[in-house]
Amino acid sequence: FQSIYKVTLNNPDTNCSLQCDCPLSSNQTTDLQSSTSSAYEVSSSAINFVPPGSSSFSLDHYTASGRRTTLTRLGTDLATLSLKDSCPPESLMLKDWTNIRPVHSSCPAVFIIGARKGGTTSLYQYLSHHPDFEGIHLEDGPSAGETFHFSARYSTENWKTYASRFPKASVMTGDASVGNFINCNVPSRLFESCGNFSKVLILLRNPINRYVSNFLMRARFKKKHYSNNTGLSTVINLEIDSFYNTLLKKGVSLSLSPDKWEQFQCLYKPAENMLFEGLYYIHLMNWLCNYPGSNMLIINSEEFYKNTTFILQQVYQFLGLSPLSESSRELVTSFIFNKGGNRLLPHQMLLPNDRKKLSHIFRPFNNELFKLLEWNDVSW
Template sequence: MDTHEILRHLANCHRQQGNPAGAIAYYQKSLKVQPSCAKTYRTFAQFWEQEKQEYQALICWTHALRLDPHWATLAEHLTLAKRWLRLGNLEQAQSCYHRACTLNPQSAAIHRQWGDWLMSQQRWTEAISAYQRSLDIDAEDFATLHQQAACFSRLGDRAAMVDIYLKSIPLNPDFAWYYYPLFWKSLKQENKVLAAIYQFQKTLKHTQNSLNLYINLGDALSLQNKKNEAILYYRQGIDLMYSESLTDGHFNQTLDFDAKDVVQTAPNFIILGAQKAGTSSLYAYLTEHPQILPPLRKELEFWSWKFYHGLDWYFAQFPKLPAGGPYQTGEACPNYFDFPDTPKRLASQGSQIKFIILLRNPVDRAISHYHHWRKIHQEEDSLELALQKNVQHLKPNSSYDSVPKNYLERGLYADHLRRWFSYFPREQFLIVQSEEFYGNPDQTLRQVYQFLGLPHHPLKAYPPYNQGHYPPGEAKTREFLAEFYAPYNRDLAALLGQKFWS
């Protein structure tokens, strides 16, 4: 046994005996005798992992892999890179990625993951190049194309972004483009709406069981003011949604009512918001009820951004229900809650709709809202800077165009509720605290069903939907938000006669 091996063996003995100082001393002596021994670095790294000293462990792992790169798997190289990123050491992370690329030059996944990291650092041009290397290996990867298009968008190259989006349509026929307003806006600006319609129609010939494809095609035709054609596709989507040919099994109701009993009516209920307060989860749970037949999609945005399409466009996206029957339908659109014209528009129709509102602690809601925009690459500022700008933009009668990224304004719940209460009686509203919903979804569902006049329908499980994972915010930032919202929360408590958040 060589000297360095004897020293490593002694280090391992001290490690097993619970003597970390002795283990460190002998590992260091072993490396001094034989500094190019990858095995010693690996065992030293394992020791540091055991001691929960991540930085020291990563140093040793990095030396070990540099000396013996083929020892580790591709996943281990990438894991090491991600750990360095988490510690903020970009140089080491980049070395790990480059080493992984050298070992696996034909792995599209490596280049894509490197592009994802560059994108997270807002290094748009470098990310585009990384994604292109991935696409040179796998040209039909939808996720990579989608990310590359987003980078072009951040650089202001709208034409390149639209071309990539159009190319990606047949690769993922069921993609919900209706959740990406930038896609539709850019199509219009680049005069490529007809190209999108062509791609959707071409794809539909080969993929007739895609519900989202009918919705996307209807939306594209709507953008061309071809409302009647759009309605035909929406109705075909509804027929597919409630037919047995839709294989995902989520909506198993069939619309087998007698035609003479069917009437076209407004929804029975609308979940108004607030945004990032649990509306996706609540809506998903409600659609599991056998007497609730949902529309084509959760958010129709008719009473806010798409009112100009007309009621026939709106109703085309709901199932036709028998008059006076046991079934109900409804949508969930979080931007209705704070959109200035929505209450007036609904009231003009003599609406008897029941409204459900989830209110989340505005501190948490604002932070979640910010991270949502970061995730979709629509926010570049730090949380602190973004909030400072929001405070400056909180002006009376400000344009609604500034609201989607004003994380503070959407948490002024009492202001929005007063607007709704000026058009509808209080008994048409069920207001639920989000934290209570998160803590006991079954009890909240029981309350909602009672409000809607439906029997309780408990679920076996209540998985969260559209849940984000993000840091809770620095204590100083949370303190600022709590102080900002304190008077507004007191106003809310006075308005509703109940206390919410301390």
């Protein structure tokens, strides 16, 4: 079975201890124990953890209903986080998720970080209708619901300006910048900035449907030299070429092995190649290794589209917002935001052969994702 463990490393010599929530499958316990035989240095606090003999090691089991819920299991399809061995235990163990103080005192409570075309605008809008949540809308585009792009590059000064846009009142507020899921620098930057305070919502949609929706948006808004005349098949084939070329140039194996997920990280400028955006497993692993899993809720977009009021209730619960009645939720969710066009031109349709090509790239990553999240009945 897979579970969440709380890991405590004690150094009796210095009387210091380090704790982190470490999601692992039970059969990794041995690996984890043996990995303590090397010395760990926590540079931020200058604590040295030394080999067994002078250090002790303990694992406490935490369940979904446990005292501190690391695992957020909502319904059957939502976030069940159980990290596999591909996430280096060291990086998790060196993180103290519990004691880090946010650098900034005013952080938005919620970040909807993606995936792009996953239904993020609707979710943000629906949340904004809750009496205790204040949505902030961009006045200068691109569209209501995508709010003040948090940047991994913000300096302290930038941060002050950014944070000052959010109300300090008792209401909850949030940011919905969909590029953050795939920006490999954001998780650690966000954690550094906001510590445990901010919660993260992630909507994951069938990556092929996400791809097509993204393409159609570019054509609709004539972004990146796209127009209504741009053919989907042409774009797919160009992007597949550029995808493999990027991997080649960076010396990454073309066998597309998801367990080498770290190799794929930071390989592209966010949003440049729509294929990279759909490799959710890579992006999620980066988040899980750099941001506390207990503060992340991962939602299957298709489930969100199908059972919107139910999922919305689960989101309220996760954020600590009071529940709303079924009828209020139905009212709130009656409009679909950011819907693409219904009538596609012939050259905008996905050909069976192109679907196969996309599926070939996404499948191994989807499979790892399903295992990680225990999404047993999802068939993208």
